[in-house]
Amino acid sequence: MSDFETAGASTAAVPVAGVAGDSVAHAQLKKVKKQKVLLMGKSGSGKSSMRSIIFSNYLARDTRRLGATIDIDLSHVKFLGNLTLNLWDCGGQEAFMENYLSQQRAHVFSNVGVLIYVFDIESRDVERDLATYVNIISALVQYSREAKVFVLIHKMDLIQPTTREETFERRAAVVRRKTAEAVGIMHKQKPEQLQPPPPVDIDLQLFATSIWDQSLYKAWASIIHDLVPNLSIIETQLTSLGIAIDADEILLFERTSFLVVSKWTSREGERNPYGDRFERMSNILKSWKHTCSKYTGTPRNAEQFSDFEYKMGATFSMFATKFTTNTYILVCMPPGEARFNSAKLNVAAARPWFKFLDGPVVPPAGQGQMFVGTPTTGYGGEAGVGLSEG
């Protein structure tokens, strides 16, 4: 086993080490991130509902039970071992909103990593919603210029399916314009402060969402994607694993939310016409988890299944399994019994490579059990997943 661990460490270090040397690589790997995430939008737009679905395994229909959020509901969501989301679910009633923008302005808007702003597509007073949004963006630009902004146009299920895309595009255009305006205003106010004009052009992404389908997972996977630490390392390792076991696609899920943390797709897999398959997988597995919890009577957040395999004749095979403490892995691959069995063994063998996902396992001085000795040279990965022909 220790062989694998050393191999894992060296692989882990490679992508960063090439640039800045080992010590820096270790420091980066160890860093435990805390990210402040603001969840805002008008009262009743669905902020708490989506939060409950993604992080607390609520079913869409269970969210009817939720009441209005009063003031700010703070929660710390542990996402993977080494990323904690500081989720600020901000109650959207007007009195609260004014309060955030005045008395609590600095408190709420400083050090923000991500702002998620939710619009209700069915809202009656669009102008007013947008005015509030502009105020929020201004405050954000003032205190956290680096923050990313995700705008979710929510409750799309209430729009006739045929006109959904058009409705979304129209609303998205308005939101983009308003965002630019808000940023523009801040520019104009700034000059007398003798600071260099902020280089801001806000990093804005828009999504059409609904709690009733997978669109919610798509939006949240993008939000999460940028926050995951060591992403490039995860991606490199998934790639070498994928090539070694001859897979067509590998998805790495976070354990509780089943959001896709990282993925790898072979060239053949890229031909898959289902572009929405990642969020679809999240949705499928999450509702399956719910079914299991109902059947076994165990809590919603408990682990519900450990192993899954599916061989569809001579078309494809797939398996999903508990991978590290915080993740599940799903592998889709070509058919064939021998190929399938060796891939399963190799995925199990590759586990130690990904141990850092469960961090913070590594003590600050870099003497943790994961880094046995100093990783020297070479790409130890090949040894770890040498194909064991069944």
Add this chain to the structure above:
Amino acid sequence: MENRQRLQKKDGPKAPDPTVPQTKAKPRLLLMGQRRSGKSSISSVVFHKLPPSETLFLESTARIQKDSLNSFMEFQVWDFPGQIDIFDNPNFTFDMDAIFGEIGALIWVIDAQDDYLEAVARLNTTILHLQRGYPHINIEVFIHKVDGLSDDYRLDIQRDVTIRIQDELSDQGLENAPVNFHLTSIYNHSIFEAFSKVIQKLIPRLGQLEAMLTNLCRTCRFEKAYLFDVNTKIYIATDSTPEDMASYEICSDYVDVIIDFTEVYGSWPRSQQWRDRLEGEPWSQPLDDQVACEWAESGMVLAEARRPIMLREVDRFLALVAIMKEGSYEKMPQINMNVDVVVKGLTEFFEITKNKDVVAAPGPGEVASPPLAQG
């Protein structure tokens, strides 16, 4: 959906269409009830996989909708518009023989969240008509839209409806009419379960199928086994242990999971290079020979008590799904062999019952007597 709309256009105003071929072996399900009671929603959700939330956008049905359902058996599903009373229509006389002449079931949908007295009265006249002319038709009453009602209230309604119908029928001198009641909702599994019960009554030699499954459960130590129609998630047979909704739900959801995975990863053609590479060195074997089973097979281990669930495709339409006893995952290879044998038996069974002449089906023991290894 498109299919439905097309049918609606094609049918034209003079329903029922007399050109529909009247083959003997096509049981017919007739959906009737007051308007807005949920008939079209039911048939869209069950037979067209429409998400329940989207039934909000369904328009009122103006003409009889005919769907045919291709599965292990061929079914016809006729959805009647609620505003037309086929027994008392001033404008048009319906050809009763064309509607009720086939063996089948009448599904009467009652909206439990609405005032149902009129619906019950109409149902009563319908039953009286049918009992006179077509006593072979099963009458199934779906007390529908019960989601959101408390359990007690549901049972109250069911009792009330049952009594109203039985009283009326016995006043008319009809005792023991074949009327069954189901509490249903499209937002959970109850509608599929109700359809399962309805359809099972129409399957010739159901007992034989059940015996095969019971035998399999005993040999392999399964807790419960279901034979599913994959497209509709209706189960057409189960073993003889007591029914429980929970195991049906998990098995049915498992079918869903498999369908979704199949759609995403199995429904598009792979390239020739991909195939060439996989069939070349070091395997040097066509892909078909590299797999153990040409049909879909799957297993999942639940974390709690390590109880496995298994699924095995029988043919294009049917799949066997079973919940296994804890810890039996290690015996999977042996179980797979037993399942193979049973699947072969099932295939033979459907070959035989497909012949229209039911009498020609073999007696008990002739189909399902393959030797099973003790698991």
